[in-house]
Amino acid sequence: MTLNDQQRARLEKLRELRLRGIDPYPPHSGRSMTTHEAVQRFLSVESELAGEPDPECVTLAGRVVSIRDMGRTVFSHIRDGAGTIQLYLRREIVGDEQLAWFKRYVDLNDFVEADGHLFRTRTGEVSLQVTALRLLAKAINPPPDKWHGLTDVETRYRQRYVDLMTNPETRQVFVTRAQVIRAIRRYLDERGFLEVETPTLQPVYGGAAARPFTTYYHALDQTYYLRISDELYLKRLIVGGYDRVYEICKDFRNEGIDARHNPEFTMLEFYVAYADYRDIMQMCEELIVYAAQEALGTLQIPWGTQTIDLTPPWTRLSLRDAILRYTGIDFFQITDQPSLYARAMELGADVRPDTVWPRILDELLRTFVRPNLIQPTFLYDYPVALSPLAKRKPDDPRLVERFQLFVGGLELANAYSELNDPLDQLFRFLEQARDRARGDEEAMPIDEDFINALMYGMPPTGGFGLGIDRLVMLLTNRQTIREVILFPQLRSKPEPLGLTEDLRPYLDLVPGVQGSLDVDDSSATSTVESTDGTDTELLQRR
Structure with a gap:
């Protein structure tokens, strides 16, 4: 990177300001209100002003986003986190020296602070009639082209600060994300849940089918893993005596990156004692409806060219029926790996010959079923081999009490009646160990401490996991997960900025x-x- 002419010119202005004894980065601002508060204040007193400026002096601050020099008058807009307001600098009010100083030293992207009086211009815009102006931070980098903004996708992700600065739509995505998370917390807190924190670094990873990130813990002289799920720790808390617990946390899975997967992602998991997957299904429906209403005020959600209706009740369909409907395969009839692999290949599924039976079934779901599930749909009752932590159905031990929620072709949630039989859990872990030996890198290791916890007794429990990033994708109509993560991981550029x-x-x-x-x-x-x-x-x- 080489400094361009604009950057060098701004650095020279910085030098001049220093020589004149002006600190271009003062440590304090005297802002008295936000731009939004200023506009609201003026609207509340405007009827009493008879067209004159508000006599009360206010101090506003923000980033300079426009400058229009009219000679004896300069119009400029500043933006803060609450909104935008116009500054009106007139020579007869601020004086020749102050106006000349503004024209010489203030550029787009600079942060300024202005004293003045609120009024409405002839064109009807609420503005600040400036009496004094100070620099708060001199920007060396100019903004992107004002007509095109920051449009390069990779640059938007790498330099999210510029994306947020120039694209209001991006800022709104993350405002909505925060509103969704607040709504989720409120829903759970009001229903007696306890928010907890569980380890990010774990000696044994588990709770999902995924390959972990590993790290070396020097103080303990041991390999640790970034969690792929907080499930097993939250269930330990149910064993310990809590009835309702939840955590919103970062999980990490060492897998590929695509439009719907990011190795670092945000999950909600909650667990409810004395409940089963039918109870959790009802709570899932209520929770997402509540979050959508709180964040958007509607249950009609645009999704690409379609509209998703979140109005309950949602469709419920067994996994067996769903796969049979969209592939013609009945997994009750095709129970061995070679036969299922052959049928999957006939359909064009992307599976290797050594893929184990559960992973082939999961690929059939991902490839042929999920894209058809646009309106909210619960798929329930999964094969035991696909759900090593879920409780078997009493009337059919081949299946477990599990459901997944799909909306807009996205898998949003996963839940089940939790397995609380320590012997059955050990048997499932041993099956996972067999699959690992056959090449399934995502199969879970045996967690003997978790078995020990279950041996103390865990009541019937319903557990639930929700992908926060994907829910935000849905509610903001964003088709890639990177659009809803502030700082997504990207491959490092070969050359530094310089x-x-x-x-x-x-x-x-x-x-x-x-x-x-x-x-x-x-x-x-x-x-x-x-x-x-x-x-x-x-x-x-x-």
Whole structure:
């Protein structure tokens, strides 16, 4: 990266400001209200003003997003987190020097603070008649092209700060995300749930079928895993005596990245003692309806070219019937791996010859069933082999009491009547170990401490997991998961930005530092002389 002409011009303005004794990055702002509060205040008193400015002086602050120089008058808009308001600078009010200073030193993207009086312009816009203006932060980088904004997708993800700065739609996505999470917490808190925190680093991972991220815990001299789920820890809390617990947390799965999967994602999991999957299905429906109403005020959700209706009750369909409907395969009849693999290949499924029976079935669900489930649909009653932590159905031990929720072709939620028989749980773990030996990298390891917990007794329990990111995708009509994650993971660029060398000649603008900063790449640390003569150690360059 090489500094462009605009950046160099702004750095020179920075130098001039320093020479004039003006701090371009003062430590304090005297803002008295937000832009939204200012507009609301003016509207509340406008009828009493008879067309005159509000006599009360207010102080507003924000990022400069437009400048229109009319000679004796300058119109400028500033934006803060609450909204946008116009600044009106007139020579007869602010004076020649202040107006000239604004024109010379203030650029788009700068943060400024303005004192003045609220009024309405001839064009009808509520504005601030500025009496004094100060710089709060000088921006070295100009904004993207004002007509096109930041449109490059990769840059939007890599530099989310610029995306948020320039695209109001992006900011609204994450406002909605926050509203959804607040609504979920409110729903659960009002129903007697206890919010808890469980370990992110775990000595034995479990609770889902996934390959984990590993790390080395030096203090314990042991390999640990980033959690793929918090399920087994939350169920330990049910054993411990809590009746209702939940956690909203980050999970990590070392898998591929696509439009619906990100290795780091946010999950809600909750567990309810003395409940089963039918109870949880009802709660799931209520929870998502509540979150949608709170965040959007409607249950009619645009999704691509379609509209999803979240109005309950939602469709309920057994997994066996769903797969039979969309593939013609009855997994009660095809119970061995070679036969199921052959049928899957006939249908065009993407499976390897060594794929175990449960993974083939899961691929059939993913490829042929899920894309057809646009309106909210519960699929229930899954094969035991596909659900190692769920309770068997009393009337059919081949199946477990489990459901998944699909909306818009997205898998949003997974839930089941929790397995509380320690011997059955151990048997399922051993089956998973067999599948691992056959090449299934996502099969769970045996967690003997969890078996020990179940041996103390766990009441009948219903458990639930909801993908927060996918729910936000649905409610904001975003087709890729990266659109709803503030800072998604991306492959590192081969070349660094190069800012260090480009900005090095301007480091003399840093107050309190004298002389140049010479850093030898082979040196671990370097020092510079400060104004009080002491040495300041710099961060290592690695």
